[in-house]
Amino acid sequence: MPSTALRERPAWKALAGHHSEIAGRHLRELFAADPGRGERMAAEVTGLYLDYSKNRITDETLRLLLQLAEESGLREHIDQMFAGDRINVSEHRPVLHVALRMPKESSLVVGGVDVVAQVHEVLDRMAAFADQVRSGAWKGATGKPIRNIINVGIGGSDLGPVMAYEALRHYSRRDLTFRFVSNVASKTFGTLETTTNARSAREWVLAQLGDEAAVARHFVAVSTNAQRVTEFGIDTANMFGFWDWVGGRYSMDSAIGLSTMLAVGPDNYRDLLAGFHAMDTHFCTAPFEQNLPVLTGLLAVWYGDFFGAQTIGVMPYDQYLKRFPAYLQQLTMESNGKHVTLEGVPVDYQTGAVYWGEPGTNGQHSFYQLIHQGTKLIPVDLIGFGKSLTPLGSHHDIPSSNVFAQAQALGFGKTEDEVRAEGTAEDAAPHRVMEGNRPTNVLLAEVLTPYRLGTLVALYEHSVFTQGTIWEIDSFDQWGVELGKVLAVAIIPELESATDPELGHDSSTNALIRHYRTLKD
Numbered sequence: 001m002p003s004t005a006l007r008e009r010p011a012w013k014a015l016a017g018h019h020s021e022i023a024g025r026h027l028r029e030l031f032a033a034d035p036g037r038g039e040r041m042a043a044e045v046t047g048l049y050l051d052y053s054k055n056r057i058t059d060e061t062l063r064l065l066l067q068l069a070e071e072s073g074l075r076e077h078i079d080q081m082f083a084g085d086r087i088n089v090s091e092h093r094p095v096l097h098v099a100l101r102m103p104k105e106s107s108l109v110v111g112g113v114d115v116v117a118q119v120h121e122v123l124d125r126m127a128a129f130a131d132q133v134r135s136g137a138w139k140g141a142t143g144k145p146i147r148n149i150i151n152v153g154i155g156g157s158d159l160g161p162v163m164a165y166e167a168l169r170h171y172s173r174r175d176l177t178f179r180f181v182s183n184v185a186s187k188t189f190g191t192l193e194t195t196t197n198a199r200s201a202r203e204w205v206l207a208q209l210g211d212e213a214a215v216a217r218h219f220v221a222v223s224t225n226a227q228r229v230t231e232f233g234i235d236t237a238n239m240f241g242f243w244d245w246v247g248g249r250y251s252m253d254s255a256i257g258l259s260t261m262l263a264v265g266p267d268n269y270r271d272l273l274a275g276f277h278a279m280d281t282h283f284c285t286a287p288f289e290q291n292l293p294v295l296t297g298l299l300a301v302w303y304g305d306f307f308g309a310q311t312i313g314v315m316p317y318d319q320y321l322k323r324f325p326a327y328l329q330q331l332t333m334e335s336n337g338k339h340v341t342l343e344g345v346p347v348d349y350q351t352g353a354v355y356w357g358e359p360g361t362n363g364q365h366s367f368y369q370l371i372h373q374g375t376k377l378i379p380v381d382l383i384g385f386g387k388s389l390t391p392l393g394s395h396h397d398i399p400s401s402n403v404f405a406q407a408q409a410l411g412f413g414k415t416e417d418e419v420r421a422e423g424t425a426e427d428a429a430p431h432r433v434m435e436g437n438r439p440t441n442v443l444l445a446e447v448l449t450p451y452r453l454g455t456l457v458a459l460y461e462h463s464v465f466t467q468g469t470i471w472e473i474d475s476f477d478q479w480g481v482e483l484g485k486v487l488a489v490a491i492i493p494e495l496e497s498a499t500d501p502e503l504g505h506d507s508s509t510n511a512l513i514r515h516y517r518t519l520k521d
Contacts, residue, residue, distance in 0.1 A: 002073050006349060006472060011068035018064055019306040026437050027054060027411045043290050045282045046275075048455050050292050051442040054411040055299055055379075056307070065298040066288050068470060074294070077469045082284055084110035084245075088476040089342050095476045096243075097250035097461070101276035101454070115243070122240055122255055127266035129220070129238065130258070134173060134265060141214035151259040152181045152197050155481075156330060157222070160252025163327035164260040164272070167320050167453050170389040172263040180259075202232065222255045247476055249330045250461065253454070268450045275454025283462040293459055296381075296441060297466025303379045303439065304350045313371065313380040314357035317403050318448055320389065325357030328460055335464045337480065338473040351471045357381075361399045364406065372410065372434055379439045382407055383456070387447040403442060410438035495520075 006012055031037055031053075041053035057065075069075075080087050084094040099108050099115045106116050132138040136145035151161045162180040165172065172178070181197060198219075205218055215233030223229050224241040240255035252260070253276055261269040279293070288294045303309035312332075314325045336352030357363070360382065371378050384403035388396035413436020419429045443459075445452050468475030494501040494513055503510040 002071065002472065004071070006072070006347075006470070009068065009071045011064050011071050015061075015064045015068065015302075015306060018060060022056065022058060022061065023307070025056070027056065027439075028413075028436065030056075030058065031412075043292055043295060045286070045292055046278045046455060047445055048279075048292065048452070048459070049444040050295065051407075051444070052295060052299065054407055055302075055439045055441070056437065057299070057302065061302070062289070065302060066294075068301075069288055069294060069298060069466070072470045072472070074288070074466060074469050078284055078465075081465070082280075084108060084115070088245075088474060090474050090477045090479070091244075093476070094245045095247075095250075096245040097247070097253070098277075098280045100246065100251075100253045101273040101280065101458075103277065110245075115245075118243070119254075122242070126240055126255060126258055126261055127269075129240075130261045130266055130269075133262055134176070139217070141209050141211060141217045146218075147175065148177045148179070149259060149262055150179045150181060150201070152201060153256070154182060156248030156251050157256045158182045159323075159327045159330050160249075160256060161259045163323040164252055164257065164453065165263050166323045167448065168260070168264050168268065168272075168450055169320060170448075171265075171268050171450060173265070176263065178259060178263055198232065220258070222258055247478070249334050249478075250476075252327075252457070264450060272450040272454045275449075275451035275456075276458045277454075278451075279455045279458035279462065283458070293462030294466050296459070297463040298470070299379070299439075299441070300353060300463065300467050301470050303377070304353050307377055308350075309353065309377045309379055311354040311356060311376070311378050313363075313378050314355060314383070315360040315363055315380060315406075316357070316383040317360040317399055318383070318385055318388075319359055320448055321383065322359050324383075324456075325355070327457075328355050328357070331457075331460060332464055334478050334481065335475040336468050336471070336473065338468075338471075338475075341472045342474055347471065347473070349471070351473055352467070360402060360406070364402060368406070371438060372413075377438070379441075380406075380410065381441045381443060383443045385445055385447050389448060403444075407440045407442050409434060410436065410440050412436045413438075 002009070034040075038051065038053045041055075042049065042051045044050065077087065081095050082098060084096055084099075086092055087095050094110055096108070096110065096115060100119055102108060102116045102119070104116070104120045107114050108116050129138070133146050133149075138146055140146055151158070153161060158180060165178055165180070181201075202215060202219070205214055206212065212233060216235045216238070219232070219234050220238040220240065221229040221232070221234045222240050222242070224243070226236050226239060229236055229239045240258055242251060242254040242256065246254050248256075251257075253273055257269065257272075260272070264272075283291060283293045300312060303312075314328055316322075316324050332355040333352055338347075338351055340346055358366070370376065371380060382403050384400050413434035414432070416429055416433045419432045420426075424432055443456075445455075464475055491513065494503060495516060500517075501513075503513060505513070
């Protein structure tokens with residue numbers, strides 16, 4: 001942990017002075033002065049290419065950002081995570097989602113236990129179960145193969161699986177139907193929404209089949225709570241566990257990914273894990289100046305803390321990634337939406353940004369207007385692929401052209417002189433000016449595969465880690481999520497009471513509860 005507060009670090013002070021020098025410079029100017037910038041400000045790992053040249057930076061900016069990473073102890077913090085140190089300080093836990101994708105022959109001993117061996121014991125059981133279901137060997141209570149699979153989850157146990165299913169749908173079994181009910185599959189099997197939805201599903205199955213034994217043929221649990229799983233009627237042999245060192249938003253490649261494995265099969269699931277691990281290795285070993293998660297994380301800090309940017313857009317130009325921005329919302333904002341340092345001291349700088357997005361071509365016809373001509377600075381990640389999974393004439397090249405066109409338009413814009421040169425009427429000319437100087441990262445890969453999805457998710461995971469390390473916050477707890485849950489438990493009986501309850505909340509909450517009750521009657 002750095003001994004010097006963030007604002008007192010030499011690189012931070014230098015960046016503050018540097019920002020005042022560079023803030024007024026336009027990307028048009030930066031490219032004119034350095035024609036080779038587009039080739040030079042790029043990095044690639046395992047077929048994932050990052051062009052970060054259209055950012056409002058110079059070589060000096062990069063030098064200072066990299067110096068900030070060093071002064072913030074990023075290298076040491078990375079090593080601590082990969083070693084299993086308890087870097088989740090508020091919960092006194094290690095952070096080991098990277099262990100979920102380590103190869104079987106690897107070993108990571110934490111607290112005297114080889115966690116990689118534990119992970120692969122669960123993965124092997126998941127694969128055996130998936131093979132049974134996919135082959136038709138696993139029969140339901142009526143003796144028929146399973147054809148409909150429902151993932152009941154909340155938070156990371158919904159956002160991860162549904163994103164992965166949609167992203168990898170091309171590789172899924174089309175004779176199996178997958179549905180996702182937001183609100184069940186938790187490691188405690190005790191989350192309020194989890195138990196409510198699970199018991200409703202259980203009651204429906206029993207009403208249709210009339211036999212308690214049917215529960216064990218139609219439900220499996222992703223949980224570590226054997227007692228509650230047994231009480232529910234699920235055979236603990238079909239309980240796939242995970243550990244408290246896996247946060248929900250980092251769990252899509254744990255047993256929470258069982259529905260993903262059922263959809264795409266164990267081999268494709270292993271490819272997904274291999275993609276994660278490739279980016280993990282890159283993050284852990286690559287020099288920072290060539291390290292994709294480090295570069296993207298530092299750029300996020302640059303815009304948030306020095307330019308005052310409040311949001312970052314993520315625009316995939318592939319419909320299969322339509323749920324990717326929603327997944328990233330939890331990953332980024334639940335991780336870095338923090339207001340105190342690791343030592344519990346209130347921060348005096350900006351931390352996590354609001355992440356949001358939509359598949360690119362749809363977004364172009366809705367909110368891109370604000371990005372181009374609005375008054376808010378919104379850095380954008382554009383994600384494209386060289387090949388389509390569903391090739392059809394020029395249907396891929398046309399949307400893909402927008403990846404490059406939008407980055408170009410956002411970066412360089414269109415001056416009033418250029419607008420007038422096109423013959424635009426004088427009174428309309430100001431309305432058609434595009435200021436440009438809007439920063440973008442462009443990520444390109446050959447095609448969306450399970451492996452590629454793993455690298456993309458891990459890229460953002462480690463970018464989040466980089467940002468959290470600079471800000472010296474705990475990116476792995478989520479106490480802000482918990483308060484609302486606690487308050488809800490107290491409010492539920494007040495909503496359900498047969499008589500008017502005595503309310504002791506603030507006047508607004510009391511009035512809302514009373515109004516809700518009148519709407520129910």
